Amino acid sequence: MSLYSYMAWRNIWRNPRRSLLTMGAIAFATVILIFMLSLQFGNYSTIIDSVVKMRTGHLQVQATGYQENRDIHLAVADPSQVAATLDRAPEVSGFTFRAHAFALVSSDNRSYGTVVTGISDRELTTSSLARTISEGRFLTEDEGAQALVGNILAKNLRVKPGDEVALLGQGLDGSVAATIVTVRGILSSGQDQFDRVSFYIPLPYFQELFGMGEAVHEIVVIAERLEDVAGLKQRLEEEVAGDTGRALRVLDWKELSPGLLEAITLDLMTGFLFYIVLIVVVAFSISNTFIMAIFERKKELGLMLALGSRPARLTGILFLEYGMLTTLGLAAGILIGCLVTLYFGAYGIQIPGMAEMARHYGVPERVFPQLSFLSVGIGSGLVVGISLCTSLIPVWKVRRLRPVPAMAEG
Amino acid sequence: MLLQLAWRNIWRNPRRTILILAAVTIAVWSMVFSSALMRGIADQMVRNGIATLTGHIQIHQQGFRDDPSAAMHMKNPTELKQTLQDHLPPGALFSARVRTNAVASNARHSGGVTLVGIDPDREKKLSFVSSSIISGNYLDAEDPYGIIIGTSLMNSLKTRVGNKLVVMAQDTRQKMSSRAFRITGEYRAELEATEKEFVFITLPAAQNLLKMDEALSEICIVLPDREKVRETAAALARILPKDHEILAWQEMLPLVTATLRLYESIIYLWYLVAFTAMAFGLVNTFLMAVLERIREFGLLRALGMKSRWIIQGVMTESFFLLVIGIALGNALGAISVIGLSHTGIDLSVFAGGTQYWGLPKIIYPVLLASDAILVNGIVLVLGLLVSGYPALKASHFTPVEAMAHT
Amino acid sequence: MCIVECENVRKIYRKGTQEVVALDGVSLKIKKGEFLALAGPSGSGKTTLFNVLGGLDRVDEGCVILDGDELNQLTDSRLAELRLRKIGIIFQSFNLIPVLSALENVEFVMLLQGIPPAERNRKAKELLGDVGLGGLYARRPAELSGGQQQRVAVARALAGNPAIVLADEPTANLDSQTGARLLALMKEMNQTRKVTFIFSTHDRMVMEYASRLVHIKDGRIRDE
Known part of the structure; x- marks a missing residue:
């Protein structure tokens, strides 16, 4: 250790x-930041995961315009061609086909308008739909006239597995599409919005009923990892969209649920406003220590100047001192913050009011913070930043110190 | 010292x-x-x-919340209205509605909606609809064919003010009943979900479509003081017949x-x-x-x-x-x-x-x-x-x- | 050969609206190897002169030349460099950095000069031995007596091989016996190491050690 750092x-x-109190304040801010950021990031990945797994997938191939218009006519006419491309792509973990049409579903005494979705057996490889079955069982493609119904819709229709439901819609050619299907299973996703409207029938049966031939509306793709999505999207755009003269389009999860990213940004920004206020309060709390380190020692600093130290040298020594204080507080904060986060990451946290919110947004009722390099990095970065800013004031003061008046002071 | x-x-x-x-x-x-x-x-x-139709207190037939259909209606509105007139605190407003799930469609597009029959004059004072019209006009009480829809729904149906819109819903006799309306106004709501969900027609038009006679699905009450909601709701629960369900906004807006x-x-x-x-x-x-x-x-x-x-x-x-x-x-x-x-x-x-x-x-x-x-x-x-x-x-x-x- | 030359130096302090003339045209030449005492009552301007000579303060008029450098022409940073290389300073009290031991205090100046650690250590030990503190290397200032602290200060002042050592009332806070011993030590260093010493004092006993005595009063040199 050099004499400077030793001093x-x-x-x-x-x-x-x-010094301990100052480190305590720094450690406290670090713990809070690491924990809160982990909580936020953990929440976002759960929400994204749930949206991706339940609904949109990472990527979808659709006919251009379908996303905006939801028009039954805007279909992918030859999905097998896209499927061949997807089969060759190593980043693809699974993909499936879906088709949608608006229809009136009626039981003996109730009718509701809803969107009927045709699903293939591939659904099992891509979405968590099969895991939300609460009664009955999942569909297979080769059994024709059967349906999966969301639990709220089923309650509204007053049907249970085994009951029959009439479907009335309009086929691709404008003709009436009417049939009767048997309820095979009830879906309980925990998300009310979803359970109020979901109605699934096998894809081949859907295509026959609505006169769609081989066509589908969505080819839903799940990538191996979230990081692969951007690259995969670009490749698919070149191969699939390019080949068809832009009749097809590739959309990623951000485009498929447009509010989601903005919602996350908004939440993150709100969080950061609070964090900034927190670190400003901490900055003022520790500023006294930093400033006192100079005012108490004016004589001593004056002596060093008189002995021929350059002001920059004093600045260096003070910076070292502040740096050590910050580092010690930060290290303690990172340690405690990680432990606290890991603990709650394992057991979850319950905040009053969170459970109902969670049902709405389709996330687990307990919140699990997720420790990551990002949360630790940003948290520590903010603390180091504010400590650096705080130390600038006294350091600036030192530069104006003159040996004679400094030594004259107590 | x-x-x-x-x-x-x-x-x-x-x-x-x-x-x-x-x-x-x-x-x-x-x-x-x-x-x-x-x-x-x-x-x-x-x-x-509260302004998006919820109000402070709502009165329904018992079971309407689980099954919001035309069949779940309150049969004696005159008596009910009189009771409310007598017992609500001064300054309180209420409005009668018919509400049910329906399908709205035009030649090429269709979508599921919630059909709401309103009393245009009374509704004006207690919910957002009249103040949110961005094109066309608010409902005219005398116009049995007028309908108001939200911007978002209008876009997805690819239609505009002045066009025809067919509404199909299940009536009190469990039969599908439909009628063509003309879009007289477009409204903008705070949330897109609201715009997509609700379409408004006049109360008599809705009662007529659903063959409800004078019956109502819902009465929405707005009190002069939000703090008094639970108290008033409890008081109403004592007075009104047992087959009526009285809900305060806290229960209606769980989120x-x-x-x-x-x-x-x-x-x-x-x-x-x-x-x-x-x-x-x-x-x-x-x-x-x-x-x-x-x-x-x-x-x-x-x-x-x-x-x-x-x-x-x-x-x-x-x-x-x-x-x-x-x-x-x-x-x-x-x-x-x-x-x-x-x-x-x-x-x-x-x-x-x-x-x-x-x-x-x-x-x-x-x-x-x-x-x-x-x-x-x-x-x-x-x-x-x-x-x-x-x-x-x-x-x-x-x-x-x-x-x-x- | 002159190591220090002052010419017609004036220094004025402002206290509110009042002007205090601390130095009023001081001219002084000091030769290499002198052991010079600046004598005068408090408020006479001797501390100001001392600060000016030590490059701690700047003059308003006139010039001070130290070992060939005109002090008023130097930047703050160059002035610091000059203090480090050519001047050793001993104050009347609070000479030492509290968190450093006696040895480290002596080493500090050499550290600033960039002397390698081994040499620093050797020379600091030698100097402490010379001032009679051989066994007390590891003591912190708080653990040393006033006389011992001043001895460390003498060792520290010599550590940088300065051309000149300035001591501002070095004995003021010491009893007369300890003060006399400190003066004897300084004189010894002056003679064995051929270092110029300038010290200020108002103590008669101390003046007697001086090889040259300069009286100062009301900011002017009275007599020699």
Whole structure:
């Protein structure tokens, strides 16, 4: 250890109580930031995961315009061609076909308008739909006239597995599409919005009923990892969209649920406003220690100047001192923050009011913070930043110190 | 004398006092302002929820909520209206509605909607519809073919004001009944989901379509005072027949209620965090102030001052500091709340995000007296408590020890 | 050969609206190897002169040349460099950095000069031995008596191989016996190491050690 760092180290322990309190404030801010950021990031990945797994997938291939218009006519006429491309792509973990049409579904005494979706057996490889079955069982493609119904819709229709439901819609050619299907299973996703409207029938049966031939509306793709999505999208755009003269389009999860990313940005920004206020309060809390380190020692600093130290040298020593204080507080904060986060990451947290919100947004009722390099990095970065800013004021003061008046002061 | 001494003592080192005052002030400001913001959001969510057809209290046939169909109706509206007229507090408004699930379609497109039959004149006073028309006109009570739909639905049906729209719904006899309407107006709601869901026709047109005669699905009540909702709902439950269900907005808007509770938890957690951050500085500053004055305290002790008085002295200094900080923080908080009370904070840049969370586009902070009192109480009481440590420290210096200290 | 030359130096302090003339046209030449005492009552301007000679303060008029450098022409940073290389300073009290031991205090100046650690250590030990503190290397300033602290200060002042050592009332806080011993030590160093010493004092006993005595009063040199 050089004499300078040795001096800085001793200076810290000249007033151990004060240094400990200062480190405490720094550690506290670090713990809060790491924990809260982990909580936010953990939440976002759960929400994204749930949206991707339940609804949109990572990517979809659709006919251009379908996303905006939801028009039954805007279909992918030859999905097998796209499927061949997807089969060759190593980043694809699974894909499936879906088709949608608006229809009136009626039981003996109730009717509701809803969107009927045709699903293929491939659904099992791509979405968590099969895991939300609460009664009955999942569909297979080769059994024709059967349906999966969301639990709220089923309750409204007053049907249970085994009951019959009439479907009335309009086929691709404008003709009436009417049939009767048997309820095979009830879906309970936990998301009310979803369970109020879901109605699934096998894809081949859907295509026959609505006169769609081989056509589908969505080819839903799940990538191996979230990071693969951007690259995969670009490749698919070149191969699929290019080949068909832009009749087809590739959309990623951000485009498929447009509010989601903005919702996350908004939430993150709100969080950061709070964090900034927190670190400003901490900055003022620790600024006294930093400033006192100069004012108490004016004589001593004056002496060093008189002996021929350049002001920059004093600045260096003070920076070292502040740096050590910050580093110690930060290290303690990172350690405690990680432990707290890991603990709650394993057991989850329950905040009053969160459970109902969670049902709405389709996330688990307990929140699980997720420790990551990002949350630790951003949290520590903010703390280091504010400590650096706080130390600038006294350091600036030192530059204006003159030996004679400094030594004359107590 | 003691007060004067304490007051002078805190200004012995003005720089230090000002820094710690800044910490207290910002902490208090952040507590006041953040709770005002969150209350503002919550308040607006409640208001929006209430204005979007919910009202303060709704009356339905028992079971309507689980099965919102035409069959679930209240058969004797005249009697019901009379009871309400007699028992609701003065200034209360109510409006009768028919409400059911329906399918709206034109030549090429169709979609599921909630059909609402309203009394245009009465509805005007208690829900958002009449004030949200952006093109065309509000419903005319005399027009049995008029229909109002939201912008979002209009886009997805690819239609516009003046066009025809067919509405199909199940009537009281379980038969599908349909009729063509003409779009007379387009409305814009706070949330897209609202625009997609609700279409409005006149009450007689709805009763006619659904073959309900004079029957009603729902009565929506708005009281002059939101605080009286539960009380009034309970009173109505005693008077009205047992097959009627009386719901307060808290039960009808579970998500909003949950958000209110969540925000409340966040506010309290923030109080704790901001206070702790500030407390480190407070204790530290007082510790410095006390350690600097070891000799002085020793002298006071030597002069025969009891340790209790020394504690009292230091606590008084802390009290002054906290009171000034709190006053400044409150003033700053009040200024920010008042400053934003007209313009609000515009979040329309994050329109997608506000839609997703169901937040209002513009937030107007609302400062509640209870929050302000709580903030001030917490900071003052806990602040005094933590400054007990340096005070205790000061009281423990023995004269000899203190005089030896340089 | 002159190591220090002052010519017609004036220094004025402002206290509010009042002007205090601390140095009123001081001219002084000091030769290499002198052991010079600046004598005068408090308020006479001797501390100001001392600060000016030590490059701690700037003059308002006139010039000060130290070992060939005109002090008023130098930047703050160059002035610091000059203090480091050419001047050793001993104050009347608070000479030492509290967190450093006696040895480290002596080493500090050499550290600033960029002397390698081993040499620093050797030379600091030698100097402490010379001032009679051989066994007390590891003591912190708080653990040393006033006389011992001043001896460390003497060792520290010599550590940088300065051209000149300035001591501002070095004995003011010491009892007369300890003061006399310190003066004897300084004189010894002056003679064995051929270092110029300038010290200010108002103590008659101390003046007697001086090889040259300069009286100063009301900011002017009275006699020699």
